[in-house]
Amino acid sequence: MIAPNGRTAGVPPPGVRRPRDAITMRCPHRSWTQSAAALILALAGGGCGRPAPPAPPAAAEVTVTTPRTVRVPEYLEVTGRIDAELVVDIRSRITGYLTKVAFRDGQFVMKGDPLYEIDVRPFEAQLAAAAGTVEGLLGEQRFLEVQVARFEKLVAKGAASQQEFDSYSAKLDENSGRLAAARAQHEAARLNVEFCSIAAPISGQISRTQLQIGNLITQDTTTLTTIVSIDPIFVYFNVDEPTLVRMMTHARASGRGPAIGGSQTIVDVGLVDDVDRTYPHRSVVDFLNNQLDTKTATITMRGRLDNPYSRDPAAPRPPLFHPGMFARVRLPLSDAVERLFVPEAAVGSNQDRKILWVVGADNLASTCEVTVGQKLGTWVAVSANDASRPLTAADRIVVRGLQRCREGRPVTPQTAADDSLNLAGLVVPESVRNRSQAPASPQQPADQASGNAPREAAGPAAAAPLPPPVEDPR
Template identity: 35%
Template structure:
């Protein structure tokens, strides 16, 4: 009897055979494609070597060196306002005028009282002089002479008192003109003309100084100790220099110095309040603005800098790719610092002889053969 395979088994065998042939053909095609792929083209640069100064960076707020609430020193009705809201004023500028007429009248009254006191003084002097001869001739008693002498002393005291009344009245007349006590920028007027002003109570406006400005920030305990040690070592004889940048500025274009460190450390936060002073000749800075502060906190030394575009992240760790002598990409973990001159400081992981991939990093993996072109490090500002 013949072994006859069912028709379905024969068909299945033919399908399996065909599938195996196709898979073999596919594998062979993939190997040829891989071998034919071109090498990724990348651009590489050597790290730049520059002098680096270790710095500490903080955030803070600007504050005026002087801040004044303008108040009147005499009471009265406000007659004139002589400034523009938000404008610049100088020390001695006339800002407000209080109706001076009541005080002018008091001054005239005090001057009249002074003249009366002077007249009484002259009369007392004459009486005493006329009593000297009769006293020698014993025509009058010594008691009467003493009375006239006491009257002269009283008249002299009355003149001094009247003179003080005149001085006070004249001073009050001057106080009807409210002048700026400092140079700076004035706020809006807080009271309008015609209102009653109460001496030493009514706030008329506020003035804050403009140049220089303070910048306040909080530093940690380690930084405080580092600055103290630098001062003790004599490396900061001229004071601790300070650089500052505003929120819309690149880098730290403003220069100043650290002029105050609070003697009390915040035990809860482990920080200390510090203050720098910054020149502001053009009036750009305003009280309350956010500021970035940088302070040199170490020694100058040679360091390596690379472009930020060469740095990638792998599970929270930074790395770069360098091209080896056999033209393959190699993975290098790096430790980076702040920006300087448009480049990132690399404190560990690279040497000056390494060729770092700065363009084309996304096309390579560790061990990938590459076609490298040497260029200058991009991004340097000087």
């Protein structure tokens, strides 16, 4: 604003100083601005010294071991089931009332041992009636034969007519037919009497009886019990098409004769108690189905197992295998070669890949992608997927503490004690090492391994006496 004297309003004349408090009161924000700037400079000057970085984490403690080299063939493990060679449902061939049960539930029986008896009295009466009919027809036949011979001579002399001779000849032929039918009825009646006694059709173990004394048995309908054969016994299993081709190709290449159904095809069998996967029993493959199942792309195979037992009450010995048991079957796919085995606990997963943690000479952890193969106890065969970085027996493999390992990070390795690695599972049986030569008796090592006596010393030959029969109170 211009004053009348031509000066700007509020501006002092030349030579006159404005009071300090007037300046302060006129522009109070300048002092705050200067203070804030000074504070910022002070803070900036004090932040020139950066704090020290945090200390690196301590090396993780892990337990390591080295792979073991084992000479063993390549195997494939499949599941199977134990099944009997023969299964027979016992039924009656006649209708009648049960009068005797001649066995104990679950006992071992021999072929021909008596099992049941049915009331035979009605059938004996039918047999007697049929026999009487036959005797009557035989007497009539003898009379007619005499008459035919007599009239034949009389006709030749002209003393009798041809019609009389023809009549007796026709009666003789009719009698011969009725006599044949009567004899057939007599044989049927005799068989019915025989069928009143039911015997074991095979040797094996019998189930429990379904009917007791006094019950009516219907012909060919009522199932009385079941018998399954025990020795020998079979293990059934399925293999896929690639495995079958490998087995047959290997057998042909090794020159060991037929790959399937021959005495040289041996598989190892273990039961549910074989936790360490030692497969102590040996089986000879004797059957290959004639076609693959198109729904599952698998084919059924069967191995034969000796299954001795003893019925001797002084030294009873039950069989080892029973129909319906679960079994593990190990199939040989190649000859024995050296393979690297690591504890199964050392194998980790990275999405769909299997990895091992390898500790280098500088104690730095790194991953090695591997392919997992067969098992020996709690150990598995492995091979590195990267050919430029093969796995060796000198490498240190992490077996405990896998979750603490990081790629390229240092670790503190501690060597695992041998007693904590279950090395017993790495022992390969002699029968497995020399698979190229099949033994003459492939089941014998399995019997010895399972504590069974030789087959000649046992078996069902020594039969125990049957229990006292349960008689009909009538």
